[in-house]
Amino acid sequence: MTAIDNTEELRQSVRAWLTENVPGDWRQAMTGVDQELFVAAQKEWFGKLVEAGFATPHWPEGWPGGGRSLAEQKVIYEEIARADAPRLILYFVSLYHAACTVIECGNQEQRDKYLPGILRGEIWCQGFSEPNAGSDLASLKTKAIRQGDKYIINGQKIWSTMAQYADRCLLLARSDSSGPPQAGLTYLLVDMKSPGISVRPIDQITGDDEFAEIFFDDVEVPACDLVGEEGQGWAVAQATLASERGLTLVELSLRMQHSLSFLTKAMQQQGVSDDATFKRDLGAVITQVDAACALADSYLQKRIDGTEAVGDASLVKLYYAKALREYTRLGRRISGYSGLFDTAPMRGATQETGNWALDFMNSYNWSIAGGSNEIQRNIIAERMLMMPREPKTWRWGDK
Structure with a gap:
């Protein structure tokens, strides 16, 4: 699809395409299905978006x-949210984390090798977090030891989204322990079919198994799959995490805004549409959701104008997590006793499914994912407000 300078013309083109191609009743079709059917549906939807040019703007x-x-990208994501299209959860790491890392930090050989594979449907996962190194990536223990023209990997990763279906992995491992925690980290692109890799899905309290553990036992990774310089993986990882900002936050906020009707529908079903307390609380949630959209929109405009400052993304992410929590909490309250029970998960949706018990539990994910609320507050305090840095945490054995 050729570029369209006029964003309104682009909007109408995207809207017409989505009207014709968004899978009908996909929410119902993806409720209570097993992962295999969900993966097949995601692959089909991904192929359509790639062909239309809407997967990789x-x-x-x-x-x-x-x-x-960025203005054109924003239009595309606004229309995808407005159309309530399925989210490409299976390909999120592939399209953003993997692609943007290889484009920004990889070499031409890696771009030629891996980007076409993503467009063909190769699935990537992310191997950052560990059992004792979640938000604190600098404390990770997985080892990457250089031996000639390859690295030998030993260790464990956890909370890796859809790793059980991944073809490749973005791996952050420690190649040197002699310096500061952020130093000595090395970033590698790993073939998930390599001998020595085992994956174990994690059964969650929600009934889903979206996340998985990955175990590396003497896994060999060619040195040509090193991204950047050895020991400089921390900087590459920051580029990876930065790739999900901006448009993702705009899309998620808009999806929540378009799903406010779920709350009014729940009020009608429970016969509380005229309840003064619920009407007051609904108004408060609508205000918070609208504010989240305005913050995300303002942040993206700063990126378009080249005026983005450190901490701007943290403000949006922090407020989105808060608004989502209040949105799902109200839905659970409106639904009464029925809102206390979790029914089958809806795959391919965000946290606005109308399954209020599940939505409320999943809203806590956004207090952690993409950098915990505590980390976002530290960034805002230290790098925007120039407040004193948080004192170093004392650990047993420190002198």
Whole structure:
């Protein structure tokens, strides 16, 4: 699809395409199904978006749909949210974390090797967090030891989304322990079919198994799959995490805004549409959701204008997590006793499914995912407000 300078023309084009192609009744079809059917549906939807050029508008020019301005990308994501299209949860790491890391930090050989594979449907997962190194990535223990033209990997990763279906992994491992915690980390692209890798899905309290553990036992990774320089993986990891900002926050906020009707529908079903307390609380939630959308929109405009400052993304992420929590909490309260029971999960949706018990539990994910609320507050305090840095935490054995 060729670039359209006029964003309104682009909007109408995207809207028409989505009207014709968004899977009908996908929410009902993806409720209570097993992961295999969900994966098949995601692959089919991904293929359609790639062909239309709407999966990769953030990629450079020359790739399908690539080279679009941020303003054009924003239009595409706004329309996808408005159309209530399925989220590409299976391909989120592939399209953003993997692609943007390889584009920004990889070499030409890696771009030529891995980007076409993503467009063909290769699935990537992220191997950052560990059992004792979640938000504190600097304390990770997985080892990457250089032996000639390869690295030998030993260790464990956890909370890796859809790792059980992944073809490749973005791996952050420790190659040197002699310096500061952030030093000595090395970033590798790993073939998940390599001998020595085992994956174990995690059964969650929600009934889903979205996350998995990955175990590495003497796994060999070619040195040509090193991204950046050995020991400089911390900087590469920051580029990976930065890739999900901006448009993702705009899309998520808009999806929540478009799902406010779930709350009014729940009030009608429970016969409390005229209840003064619920009407007051609904008004408060609508205000918070609208504010989250306004913050995300303002942040993206700063990126478009080149005026983005450190901490701007943290403000949006922190407020989105708060608004989502209040949204799902109100839905649970409105639904009364029925809102205390979890029914089958809806795959391919965000945290606005109308399954209020599940939505409320899942809202806590956003207090952690993409950097915990505590980390976001530290960034805002230290790097925006220039307050004193948080004191170093004393650990047993420190002198």
